[in-house]
Amino acid sequence: MGEILSAYLMPHPPIIIPEVGKGEQRKAQSTIEALETCARHIKDNKPHTVVLITPHGPMFRDAIAVMATPHLTGNFARFGAPGVKMSFENDVELAKAIMDHAERLNIPCIGIDNSVASDYRISTSMDWGALVPLYFVTKQYSDFKLVHITYAPLSYEALYAFGKAIQEAVRACAKDVCVIASGDLSHRLSQDGPYGFHPMGPKLDKEIMAIIESGDVERFFNMAPVMVEEGGECGLRSIIIAMGTLDGYDLHPRVLSYEGPFGVGYGVAIFERGKPDATRLFVERLFERKHQRMQRIRQNEDPYVRLARRSLESYIRTGKIIKSDDNLPREMLENRAGVFVSIKKDGQLRGCIGTIEPTRKNIAEEIIYNAISAGVHDPRFIPVDENELEELVYSVDVLKKPEPVKSIDELDAKRYGVIVRSGHKSGLLLPDLEGVDTPQQQIEIALRKAGIRPNESYTIERFEVERHK
Known part of the structure; x- marks a missing residue:
């Protein structure tokens, strides 16, 4: 009978690849050393297949994407290193079994073969979310097949259950598997990071790493949505799926490193599978709690x-x-x-x-x-x-009557929504939206919605709302 041998959290900044970083990678030396430790751990396990979950493959809003082409290839050409290439045999049998088991749990999946890729105009080449972790793994161990999965923004409960579907498919196919959850943490740790600084960034990373270290899976489902949204992560859903692959087992997590040298949080961890533990069968419990939560919302x-x-x-x-x-x-x-x-x-x-x-x-x-x-x-x-x-x-x-403003100084992103107008074009943005913190952001988004170029002449109005939720 096949088993999930262990799971890993591995970040994916291309800059830590020497051929890409050209010396800059040394600023993330702790991450590099931790990834090398993960690679040696995988080598010791000698899995038949590696299942990798990434946020940067072909993402669908309503279905998890599973690569179905016979071979999986990719390179770092977009990062200036086309000579760094990788190729793997796709474990098509396991990929299909994962989709079949997910379907039984009513979790939507889509298999990406060449025909589907053509229909949706998407690439079948591997993304950097897969290539970076695999770069380190293959330095130590390469005798494995690969399953490449891109998560969808489904509920945490559905993603965890999808991890359980992976576990059941692995057993059905009688293959030993290691799971890699590819994902960076907050992208908002410093002003010079990809999305600037937000105070929720460090808080989010601290919470995620604390949950990983504790092994308390249920804490993921109680995280404040505002912290997750404003913290700007990309790895949380990968982690939740990986946790689901170990559902029903005692969990032995080991945090290897955490740092944020480029304004982005990089966490590396190993999740060892322990003995079966019925108290850690969470899937039904999580969906029941979600149902109860929705009932409370309806009642209020x-x-x-x-x-x-x-x-x-x-x-x-x-x-x-x-x-x-x-x-x-x-x-x-x-x-x-x-x-x-x-x-x-x-x-x-x-x-x-x-x-x-x-x-x-x-x-x-x-x-x-x-x-x-x-x-x-x-x-x-x-x-x-x-x-x-x-x-x-x-x-x-419910919108109150808009009023014209002469200056952006008269706006307040929490209190006022904005309307921009230019000729017959207009765009509106409601106030107090998650991730929209300044009037300048409001104006930029409203202009994009209206199709108004920033250098065009336009007027601005503000309005208040009576919000019911």
């Missing part, structure tokens, strides 16, 4: 949010548009205003549509029609499916 909806949810649910299930209820608060039936309805799924935006000025006879109707539009007509997303309805979280913003 106010009339604005409840109406938005009921409107979309009715339309998706019956095709009918509900009518406003006479029992709604008077201000919803007697007042008119622009309204935005936002829908999230697993903390990720699933749709957002609104009106700057009122277009219906009252706020209630504005909510009804905008909720339906947010769910089925937002061009950024495929329409909401009926099986998603129980997982959606709604918020409703």
